[in-house]
Each structure stands twice: as structure tokens, then as C-alpha cells.
Amino acid sequence: MPLQYLTKTLFILFLILVNLTGQSSDNVSIVTVGQHKIYKDQFADRYIDYLLATGIKDNIVVREAILDNMINEILLYYYDDNEALFSDVEYKKELAWVEKQSVLAYLKDQEVYAKINVSEKEVRQAFARVNEKIAASHLYAPTLEEAENLYKLLEIGVDWDNIAAQVFTDSTLRNNGGYLGYFTWGDMDPAFEDAAYSLKIGEISKPIKTSNGYSIIKLEDRNPHPLLTEYEFQTKKSKLEGVLSIKKKPEYEKKYLKSIFDESKYSLSEKSLDNITTYFGFSDIGKKENSYQPNSNETCLVYDGKKYSEQFIIDQMLQIPDYHRTKIISKEILKQAIKGILLQNLLYSEAIKKDYIKNQLVIDVADKLKMQVFLKYKMQQILSDIKVSDSLLYQYYANNLESFKSLNEISIQEIIVDNKLFSDSLIIMLEEGSDFGKLAKEFSLRDFSKKNNGIIDYAPLSKFGFLKSNFWEAEIDEIIGPIELQGAYGIFKVLGKKKGEPKKFENINKNDIEYAYKNDFRKTIREEYLENIRKNVSVRINRIVLNSIDILTQSTN
Structure with missing residues (x-):
């Protein structure tokens, strides 16, 4: 689960759980699954969660x-053979990860978001800006140095x-002086907006x-x-306060992190960084290599006088789920x-000091994420254990x-330079x-293509990363760019394209066909698997209770 998605999920769950706190204890069961029961309050919790997240009306x-879904979870968790799964190292690692992230999310909610203050003056200023359109032009630069040079020219x-x-490389902005047209509060980058709204007509800002x-x-x-009337302000005040709170989150997060972490007290050993890089390897840092054995006596980093060994850092990294750790593909990313x-x-230590780890909301959220x-x-x-016959795979292939x-595949020509103005001149x-x-x-700076007049022969489209769509959608001989490439600037010309042709069945890896088949039929496979479990487990549903639940009452109690 990506971090951004995880944070959003945690936040929604906390809001829901807060709303349900104080809900009356009602032990009327809706379903009995074997020896396990699902109670009315448990269902209401889950159901309200779903309605709030999707916007679907109750029916x-x-x-x-x-x-x-709740019945199926009980069947899979309690009435199937999970011995291998429960002992899986990566599974246990991910359970520990989401538990820790639940605690950290609650820490952020209580110590950062709950302390965001929005003044009456700020809300009124936002109200005025929402009701005022402004027009602006801008000059863009990727770095402060380049922006300051442009300002000196002015x-x-x-x-x-x-x-x-x-x-500007965009022809419209290049020809209209960077004119952006009219916009209002909330349409643009917050820092850009604040600067623009503070200017007088004709006034020019310093680099923002x-x-x-x-x-x-x-x-x-x-x-x-x-x-504008006071009535209009009052009707929009609550919404504006919410928007301003969201806008203030990055500022408050940075302020809180500075109170926890002092950059001046942090130092990292370049030697240890190289050793850890060797231990994991750049190509797949999720897989351990044997070319270096960590030294428990070698200090990797020092923070506030406390030393952390190479072995400690490696052990910590091995606790990170593979789907996160495999993203660490360079020494610079490893450093971060x-x-x-x-x-x-450090944040987790703060949460423990405040007993957030024992908070029932945190425990409930963690349990949901663990499920x-x-x-x-x-x-x-389930998908791994299912066997698919060769005849069925061939039929799937043919269809x-x-x-x-x-x-x-695509062939291109490139020019790579390190200066934006020079790339525009080219x-x-x-x-x-x-x-x-x-x-x-x-x-061009790249030697291997420079020697061939910038030509890169046909290669799979996927090799071109985030540029692949630009190249594939371009016309033959079309010039593309300049495009910023991690501090350099690329100009490209599409020389040719080759569309993929269907492969013969015998030339395709059987595992690839099987993977595609299982992915397409995963819902059917899951339903058949659950049906086999249900044959051996009694499931009794009290539909009278299910139909009689007053969701509005449940969500407001």
C-alpha cells in the first residue's frame, strides 16, 4: 500500500471511529458463522465506513x-488453513508495519492537525479572495539561482x-508573455496565490x-x-475554515518535525552508507547480498550524541515491507x-511517551488495516495454489x-544538455x-548516443520511462522538448515505431499466461474457494435485524 494512500486511509478511519465513540453497546447478533458472531454494532461500524467513503446511499x-464481505473474512481467517501464511516472514513484517503506521498517524492527528489554528481574519481574507478573480503572468525557473538571474534582467x-x-517551451506561454489568465483562490499553488493576491496591478514579485x-x-x-454580505460569509465560513486547515497542514507538519528532529545534530558515515549499499545492492535492495557482512561495531550515524551501528540500520531496513524497500534503488535514496x-x-518514541500505542482508536484502526x-x-x-490446465490456458490465450x-518498440534521436536557456536556443x-x-x-552530453548522431536504435517502449507516452503519441520526425531530466534538459525526435505482434503460444512463458488468467478470473476463483469453505461451516443470518438497523441513529449516537 503506497504511503500517501495509507495516510489517507488512516485519516478517514480515525474520523469514522471518533464518530462511533460512545455508540450504545448492542449485542444483538446479525450473523453466526460457525463459532463466531457478527454483532449489530460491528456491522454498523463497517457499513457507515463504507457509506462515508463511497457516498453511496443506504439500501x-x-x-x-x-x-x-464480513462473513467471508471470518471464513478465510478462522476456518481455512492459514498456518503457512501466519508464519510468513513478509506477512508478519507488514502487520508490524501497519500497526506502527497507525500509531504514527494518530500522533500526527493529535500533535499536528488538532493544533492547527485558523483565525477569523484569515477566514475573511479567504472569503474575499474566493470572490475576487485576478489575472497574472509569470516567469518560471526550476532553480532559485535561475529565478534570481531572471529577476536581475527585469x-x-x-x-x-x-x-x-x-x-517557456510551451508556445502559448512563450508568445503571450507567460499570461495565465484569470483565476481565484484555490485554483493555483498556495504560495503562488498568496504572492499574487498581495500584489497591486502592474506590480512584480520577487522569485516565489x-x-x-x-x-x-x-x-x-x-x-x-x-x-458581499455577512450572511454569505457565515454560510461559507465552516467550509473555508476546513480548506484553510488543509492548506496549513504542510506548515504545521514541518514545524512539528523540527521540534522532534534537529538536522544539526545528525551525521551519516559515507563509509557505512557505501557498506550498506553493497550489502543490499542497487538493482534490488530488497534482496540481501553476501558481498558484505555488516559490522555491529561500525557506526553508521550519530544523532544527538547517540550512535547507531550499521547492523542496527540494516535490521531496521529489513523490517520495512518489500514493496517499500524495493523502491530504494540508489545511494541517494538510501541516504534519505x-x-x-x-x-x-523518534516519532514513535514520542507516541509511546504519550501512551498513544494503547489508545483504543489506534488499536481499532490497526486491526482494520491488519485485516x-x-x-x-x-x-x-489462493491464486498461487490454484492449478490451471494447459488446455484452459491455451483457450485463454486464443481469446x-x-x-x-x-x-x-521505438527509435528516437536525442540531444541532452545541462542548461535550460541553451536547450531553448537549440x-x-x-x-x-x-x-x-x-x-x-x-x-549532447550522453556519449553513447552522441557518437551515433544522437540516435537510439529500436528499444522496448517501456525503457523510456515517463517519456514513453510522449514518444508513442508523437508523429514521426516530431520534435519533443525541452524536457527536464533531473537537472538536465532533453530534446527528442521520434524516428520510427514498431507495434507489437501476437506471440505464438509455445513461445510464451506458461507462468505469464497463468498469471494473466488468474488475474482476470480472480473474483470467480475467490468465490469458488469460499463456497468450498462454506460447505463445512454453518452460516446463519438474522435478516430481520439486518433490515431493521437505523443507520442514521447508529451514526449519530
Whole structure:
């Protein structure tokens, strides 16, 4: 589960659980599954969770579907053979991970979000801005140094439009002086908005840091609402307070983290970093290599006078679930991961001091997330254990030839340079008829393509990463770019494309066909698997209780 999704899930669960706190204890059971029961309050908790998350209205069909899911969970967890799963190292590791993340999410909720303060003045200012459209132009730069250079050009009198023509690759912004048109509060990056709304018409800001880089902003016009009433303000006040609280979250998070972690007290050994990199390997840091044995006496990092050994850091990293750890594919990412490990430990210590680990809301959220982890691994186990005959696989292959094609391939030409303004100049030269290959040979930084006039022969489209869609959708001989590439800038030309062709059955790895088959029929496989368990377990549903639950009352008690 990705971290961003996990954080969002945790937050929703906490809100739901807070709403349910104080709910009356009602031990009327809805279902008996073998020796286990599902009670009315348990169902209401789960059902309200689902309604709030999806926006679906209460109806008996959805009630039965949610109840059926709860029954299936009991069948899979208590009435199937889970000995191998419960002893699986990665499964246990992920359970411990979500339990820890539940505690950290509650810490953030209580120590950061609960302390966000929005003043009356801020709400009124937001109300005014929501009802005022402004128009602005901007000059963009990826770094502060480049932005300050642009600002100096403006100070010495260089024309705004001339600078815009140089900094933008987008033809519209290049030709209109970076004009963005009219927008209102909430439409743009928060830092950009705050700066723009604070300007007078015609005034130019200094470089402003945004989420995408730096902008120099010029306010072009204001279009305020002619008449605003106190009644309108009061009706929108609550919503505006919520929006302002969300906008303030990053600021409060940074402030809290600074109170926990002092960067000046942190130091990392480059030697140990190299050793740990060797131990895991760049190609797949989730898999242990034997080329280096960790030294428990070798200090990896020091924080606030406390030393942490290489062995400690490696042990901590091995506790991270594989789906997170395999994302650590470079020394630089590893460096950030080690700092993250320390920070999480410091935050977890704070949570323990405050007894958040024993909080019932935290325990309930952790239990729900643990069940999600169980169901994920259980489904993997079910699919892995199912055997599919060769005849069925061939029939599936014949009906899905498009899914078993060779990879799409593409050939391109590239020019890679390290300067944005120079890349823009090259684009102009190409538009004026300069030869792409000669420019690549003379200026491109990447040796292996430079030697071949920038030509990269046919390769699978997937090899081109985030650029693959740009290349595949482009016309032959179309120029693309400049595109920023981790501090460099790329200009590309599509030379040719090859569409994938269906492969012969005997040339395809059987495991690949089986994986695709099981993925397509996973719902059917799961239902058949559950049906076999149900044959041996008594399931009794009290539909009178199910139908009579007053969800509105349950959610407000």
C-alpha cells in the first residue's frame, strides 16, 4: 500500500471511529458463522465506513454485500488453513508495519492537525479572495539561482515578454508573455496565490518558491465581486475554515518535525552508507547480498550524541515491507531512507511517551488495516495454489491474443544538455532547419548516443520511462522538448515505431499466461474457494435485524 494512500486511509478511519465513540453497546447478533458472531454494532461500524467513503446511499443490496464481505473474512481467517501464511516472514513484517503506521498517524492527528489554528481574519481574507478573480503572468525557473538571474534582467530593464519567450517551451506561454489568465483562490499553488493576491496591478514579485520550482509574478488585473454580505460569509465560513486547515497542514507538519528532529545534530558515515549499499545492492535492495557482512561495531550515524551501528540500520531496513524497500534503488535514496528510519523511531518514541500505542482508536484502526493485509496475502495464496490446465490456458490465450503481443518498440534521436536557456536556443535552431544529428554530435552530453548522431536504435517502449507516452503519441520526425531530466534538459525526435505482434503460444512463458488468467478470473476463483469453505461451516443470518438497523441513529449516537 503506497504511503500517501495509507495516510489517507488512516485519516478517514480515525474520523469514522471518533464518530462511533460512545455508540450504545448492542449485542444483538446479525450473523453466526460457525463459532463466531457478527454483532449489530460491528456491522454498523463497517457499513457507515463504507457509506462515508463511497457516498453511496443506504439500501438493502449494499447492506447484504457488506455483510457478505464480513462473513467471508471470518471464513478465510478462522476456518481455512492459514498456518503457512501466519508464519510468513513478509506477512508478519507488514502487520508490524501497519500497526506502527497507525500509531504514527494518530500522533500526527493529535500533535499536528488538532493544533492547527485558523483565525477569523484569515477566514475573511479567504472569503474575499474566493470572490475576487485576478489575472497574472509569470516567469518560471526550476532553480532559485535561475529565478534570481531572471529577476536581475527585469531590474536592469530587459523586456518581460522577451524573457518569457526565452524561458517557456510551451508556445502559448512563450508568445503571450507567460499570461495565465484569470483565476481565484484555490485554483493555483498556495504560495503562488498568496504572492499574487498581495500584489497591486502592474506590480512584480520577487522569485516565489512553489511546488514546481520558482515563479516571478506580475499582477495584470483584479475583478472583485461587487457586493458581499455577512450572511454569505457565515454560510461559507465552516467550509473555508476546513480548506484553510488543509492548506496549513504542510506548515504545521514541518514545524512539528523540527521540534522532534534537529538536522544539526545528525551525521551519516559515507563509509557505512557505501557498506550498506553493497550489502543490499542497487538493482534490488530488497534482496540481501553476501558481498558484505555488516559490522555491529561500525557506526553508521550519530544523532544527538547517540550512535547507531550499521547492523542496527540494516535490521531496521529489513523490517520495512518489500514493496517499500524495493523502491530504494540508489545511494541517494538510501541516504534519505536512513534518515527516515531515524525520524520514524523518534516519532514513535514520542507516541509511546504519550501512551498513544494503547489508545483504543489506534488499536481499532490497526486491526482494520491488519485485516486488509491478511486479505491481500490470502488472495495471493489462493491464486498461487490454484492449478490451471494447459488446455484452459491455451483457450485463454486464443481469446486474448492482444494481451500476448511482443512489446511496442521505438527509435528516437536525442540531444541532452545541462542548461535550460541553451536547450531553448537549440529548439529555435531546429525550427530554423538545423540538422538534428549534427547538433547532437556537437552538443549532447550522453556519449553513447552522441557518437551515433544522437540516435537510439529500436528499444522496448517501456525503457523510456515517463517519456514513453510522449514518444508513442508523437508523429514521426516530431520534435519533443525541452524536457527536464533531473537537472538536465532533453530534446527528442521520434524516428520510427514498431507495434507489437501476437506471440505464438509455445513461445510464451506458461507462468505469464497463468498469471494473466488468474488475474482476470480472480473474483470467480475467490468465490469458488469460499463456497468450498462454506460447505463445512454453518452460516446463519438474522435478516430481520439486518433490515431493521437505523443507520442514521447508529451514526449519530
